[in-house]
Amino acid sequence: MWNVQMLALVGMVGYAAADVKTNYTSSVDPTKLTIPNIPQTTSHDVATQCQYYQPPVAYNPGDWPTSWQIATSNGMNTSAEFTALYNSIQWANAPNIQPRQLAPTGGLVLPGYDTVNDPDCWWSATQCTKPKHSGVNADIVQCQEPGVWGLTFDDGPNCSHNAFYDFLKQNNQRASMFYIGSNVMGWPYGAMRGLKDGHHLAGHTWSHKLMTTLTNQEVLAELYYTSKAIKFVTGVTPKYWRPAQGDLDDRVRWIASQLGLTAILWNLDTDDWAANTLPGVTTQSVQQNYQNFIAMGGNGSFSNIGNIVLTHEINNMTMDFAVQNYPAIKKAYKHVLDVATCMNISHPYIEESITYPSFDQAINQNASTATGSGVSPAASGTSFGTHSATVSAGALFIATVFGVLATL
Numbered sequence: 001m002w003n004v005q006m007l008a009l010v011g012m013v014g015y016a017a018a019d020v021k022t023n024y025t026s027s028v029d030p031t032k033l034t035i036p037n038i039p040q041t042t043s044h045d046v047a048t049q050c051q052y053y054q055p056p057v058a059y060n061p062g063d064w065p066t067s068w069q070i071a072t073s074n075g076m077n078t079s080a081e082f083t084a085l086y087n088s089i090q091w092a093n094a095p096n097i098q099p100r101q102l103a104p105t106g107g108l109v110l111p112g113y114d115t116v117n118d119p120d121c122w123w124s125a126t127q128c129t130k131p132k133h134s135g136v137n138a139d140i141v142q143c144q145e146p147g148v149w150g151l152t153f154d155d156g157p158n159c160s161h162n163a164f165y166d167f168l169k170q171n172n173q174r175a176s177m178f179y180i181g182s183n184v185m186g187w188p189y190g191a192m193r194g195l196k197d198g199h200h201l202a203g204h205t206w207s208h209k210l211m212t213t214l215t216n217q218e219v220l221a222e223l224y225y226t227s228k229a230i231k232f233v234t235g236v237t238p239k240y241w242r243p244a245q246g247d248l249d250d251r252v253r254w255i256a257s258q259l260g261l262t263a264i265l266w267n268l269d270t271d272d273w274a275a276n277t278l279p280g281v282t283t284q285s286v287q288q289n290y291q292n293f294i295a296m297g298g299n300g301s302f303s304n305i306g307n308i309v310l311t312h313e314i315n316n317m318t319m320d321f322a323v324q325n326y327p328a329i330k331k332a333y334k335h336v337l338d339v340a341t342c343m344n345i346s347h348p349y350i351e352e353s354i355t356y357p358s359f360d361q362a363i364n365q366n367a368s369t370a371t372g373s374g375v376s377p378a379a380s381g382t383s384f385g386t387h388s389a390t391v392s393a394g395a396l397f398i399a400t401v402f403g404v405l406a407t408l
């Protein structure tokens, strides 16, 4: 009962000062992020890892879309919060582009689009990343610093990925993590750990739909509620995002730009998620992709600029690809970095209390200071990997919100 009262109080405080485009709040201070001492962090067994994630984050369901449904669901499209947001946007300035059609098989209907002139900069049709429409943030597609492998993982967080995060932690390795809003609400400890470990968090939509097929209202809701979820759980509001399957055009980019969001795509795609799922994609072909991309680190392909590689958390198969190939990637490339660092984006969140190192700082840091320092000086030094998570007032509150229902 008192959980509801506390959440209501937090809501009142947040709404008093918030801009309508970030009209949400969080009880979490990202510079003091602490995580309950969840004992599954050393287990590689999914069932063991996930049992402590029940129940999921406590929240008022009326404030959120239905998990894994388009983010206008559960009445969000008519909620006062979302209506205020929608009405704050000058839709007359939006590019006049209609939502794309889905084929019965679930893919995009591409025929009929003018791929020669590509008036809408539709990535799915032409891989266009430089907007044709004004007032639209251009996509980031590769790290600007030479010799860099831009390390990115999509589709987290999840309750069963602690061993993978342990691996990254042990290697003092940060990555850009593109989180699905529904997963953030379902597996909040995973998202908290992502930030705590110094990874660069970015949004990956609420329900992972093909964004160009959605209405303006749906696109806005997918982006807004994902940012709201990441803020609610971790205390930071991302300024970067990635669309599912890269499906972007200038209409979607324009809506994202209204929320201050810039897309991060990629220029190398491992196809890791599709192994043994899509025709012609096998574990062997994905491994070959990795080997080809690794070879590019030594053959001059990236002597003047870096890459950004699309890989996924999703499941053990995709995480294993990353773990198995990591030593060779490190050997072939001068640097393996998250995108915030390789692009010299020191503030990838609205909250400027969190600062990421510049490229120069990152490559000149010794390993010990690089570990976890992406979050903040206040957050570094906590030995999360050895289960000694610091308990503070913040931690108690987090534990309360996320865990107390287990006893009710």
Ligand SMILES: [Zn+2]
Residues within 6 Å of the ligand: 154, 155, 204, 208, 244, 245
């Ligand atoms: Zn995805």
